[in-house]
Amino acid sequence: MTPVQQELLIATVKVLVFFHVFLGLFSLMTYVERRLLAFMQFRLGPNRTGPFGILQPVADGIKLFFKEEVVPEGANKWLFVAAPALAIVTAFLSIAVVPYGPTLHLFGRDIPLQIADLDVGVLFLFAISSLGVYAIVMAGWAANNKYTLLGGLRSSAQMFSYELALGMSWVGAIMLAGSFRISDIVVSQGGPWGMLHWNFLRQGLGFLVYLVAATAEVNRTPFDLPEAETELVAGFHTEYSSMRFALLQMAEYVNMMTVSAVGTSLFFGGWLAPVPALQTVLGHDVGFLWFLAKMGAALFFFIWLRGTVPRFRYDQLMHFGWKVLVPLATLNILATAAWVALT
Amino acid sequence: MTLDVILFYVFGAVAVGSALVVVGQRHPTYSAFALIVTLCSLSAVFGLLGSPFIAVLQVVVYAGAIMVLFLFVLMLLNVKREERRPGGGGAVKAVAVGLGAVLVAQVGSVLAAAARGSGAPGFNASTGHVARLLFSPAYLYVFEATSILILAALVGAVALARKES
Numbered sequence: 001m002t003p004v005q006q007e008l009l010i011a012t013v014k015v016l017v018f019f020h021v022f023l024g025l026f027s028l029m030t031y032v033e034r035r036l037l038a039f040m041q042f043r044l045g046p047n048r049t050g051p052f053g054i055l056q057p058v059a060d061g062i063k064l065f066f067k068e069e070v071v072p073e074g075a076n077k078w079l080f081v082a083a084p085a086l087a088i089v090t091a092f093l094s095i096a097v098v099p100y101g102p103t104l105h106l107f108g109r110d111i112p113l114q115i116a117d118l119d120v121g122v123l124f125l126f127a128i129s130s131l132g133v134y135a136i137v138m139a140g141w142a143a144n145n146k147y148t149l150l151g152g153l154r155s156s157a158q159m160f161s162y163e164l165a166l167g168m169s170w171v172g173a174i175m176l177a178g179s180f181r182i183s184d185i186v187v188s189q190g191g192p193w194g195m196l197h198w199n200f201l202r203q204g205l206g207f208l209v210y211l212v213a214a215t216a217e218v219n220r221t222p223f224d225l226p227e228a229e230t231e232l233v234a235g236f237h238t239e240y241s242s243m244r245f246a247l248l249q250m251a252e253y254v255n256m257m258t259v260s261a262v263g264t265s266l267f268f269g270g271w272l273a274p275v276p277a278l279q280t281v282l283g284h285d286v287g288f289l290w291f292l293a294k295m296g297a298a299l300f301f302f303i304w305l306r307g308t309v310p311r312f313r314y315d316q317l318m319h320f321g322w323k324v325l326v327p328l329a330t331l332n333i334l335a336t337a338a339w340v341a342l343t
Numbered sequence: 344m345t346l347d348v349i350l351f352y353v354f355g356a357v358a359v360g361s362a363l364v365v366v367g368q369r370h371p372t373y374s375a376f377a378l379i380v381t382l383c384s385l386s387a388v389f390g391l392l393g394s395p396f397i398a399v400l401q402v403v404v405y406a407g408a409i410m411v412l413f414l415f416v417l418m419l420l421n422v423k424r425e426e427r428r429p430g431g432g433g434a435v436k437a438v439a440v441g442l443g444a445v446l447v448a449q450v451g452s453v454l455a456a457a458a459r460g461s462g463a464p465g466f467n468a469s470t471g472h473v474a475r476l477l478f479s480p481a482y483l484y485v486f487e488a489t490s491i492l493i494l495a496a497l498v499g500a501v502a503l504a505r506k507e508s
Contacts, residue, residue: 079376120470123399127386130407134379137411141372141418153418160411180470 101288151235186270394468
């Protein structure tokens with residue numbers, strides 16, 4: 001094989017591996033979320049299918065595959081079909097630029113545990129997350145139903161408003177690292193101080209803004225207004241059934257995993273160990289395990305949040321986004337800029 | 344042909360095709376979606392030309408921010424299919440043909456210059472270079488003046504939209 005073919009092969013394998021790992025994590029997450037939520041509410045949750053109910057996602061998958069796919073009367077067929085596809089594509093695109101571990105040395109080559117180490121990685125994430133809004137707008141509009149239209153409008157307004165705060169919360173971390181490249185931002189958090197040098201401490205305010213804005217961006221409780229069941233039936237995906245519904249759900253979970261992975265990279269030192277001595281075990285760099293552990297903790301936090309807090313009212317949501325988060329993020333940028341200029 | 348060239352033609356074709364849909368389509372919502380496709384494929388072309396920064400900005404600013412507002416308004420007003428007005432003045436058509444000719448001449452002259460090899464020299468479009476250029480004395484005042492112009496427009500829009508109390 002020529003070197004170009006080898007590079008192409010490695011890239012293809014990496015794409016396939018990351019894609020399937022995320023698919024597997026998605027089905028695991030549907031189970032874990034239902035189980036954990038059940039425990040938080042003194043219930044048992046799904047525990048009939050297989051040991052501890054672990055086969056529940058498989059059963060759900062089979063069920064959804066065999067359901068009838070309904071396209072409502074008067075719906076715009078093209079956009080109705082395209083919306084779930086767009087949702088899943090934008091969800092999976094953003095996992096490409098996150099570094100999941102330090103560079104591997106396999107078969108005498110250096111293989112970074114990342115699909116694309118872009119010069120503009122953070123900006124790429126921002127661009128893709130802004131495209132994700134369209135899937136929801138399309139789904140809401142194409143179904144020709146007032147509940148879906150209202151759900152779609154609400155969620156586009158929400159995602160649009162919180163995207164600004166989300167992007168601004170990253171700026172501090174970017175300034176400290178002096179680079180848009182995500183792997184540079186991870187490396188900039190390293191050092192003998194371990195977790196004391198991670199950005200969630202150095203960029204405390206930025207991290208808090210990210211936490212809130214990211215939760216809103218992926219439409220999780222307490223910001224799940226787009227699908228507020230009591231008011232909008234099921235929001236933008238009311239009319240979807242079968243695998244198209246499953247794809248929309250999948251996109252939501254993958255987005256949640258993406259913001260967890262991005263938060264891990266930008267604020268929790270990515271693949272770095274909390275104590276530098278634990279970075280290698282028996283001479284092997286176990287960075288990707290640290291990454292997985294941190295991402296898992298972030299995902300648990302999302303479920304925990306859902307079991308704890310009630311939903312915001314719409315006017316509170318808008319007020320909070322524009323009048324609290326954006327000024328705080330701006331303040332953080334100014335303070336960080338002053339700090340970077342002085343040191 | 345290398346992979347880059349093939350991808351360039353694919354995205355170029357998609358950009359031109361979707362741009363034709365934007366103009367030819369009578370349903371404004373379809374036009375808006377087609378415009379988003381055009382902007383995204385243009386961004387891919389920028390990326391292939393070796394300027395990822397401009398490619399990403401294209402998506403963030405145009406596809407991600409401006410078009411969302413367009414769609415938002417289209418959906419809020421629930422705009423229906425555009426109605427064809429019979430006729431359309433001959434003067435309008437003459438102006439359109441004239442402007443089209445100017446555009447063709449412009450593109451032609453640029454292509455001719457490129458064919459002679461006297462086109463624009465290679466531009467270093469990396470993030471750092473663009474940032475330094477933007478904040479260099481040559482562009483700093485223009486850049487800041489544009490920002491103030493946008494801010495003024497924003498304040499004006501808020502002032503107009505505010506309810507009299």
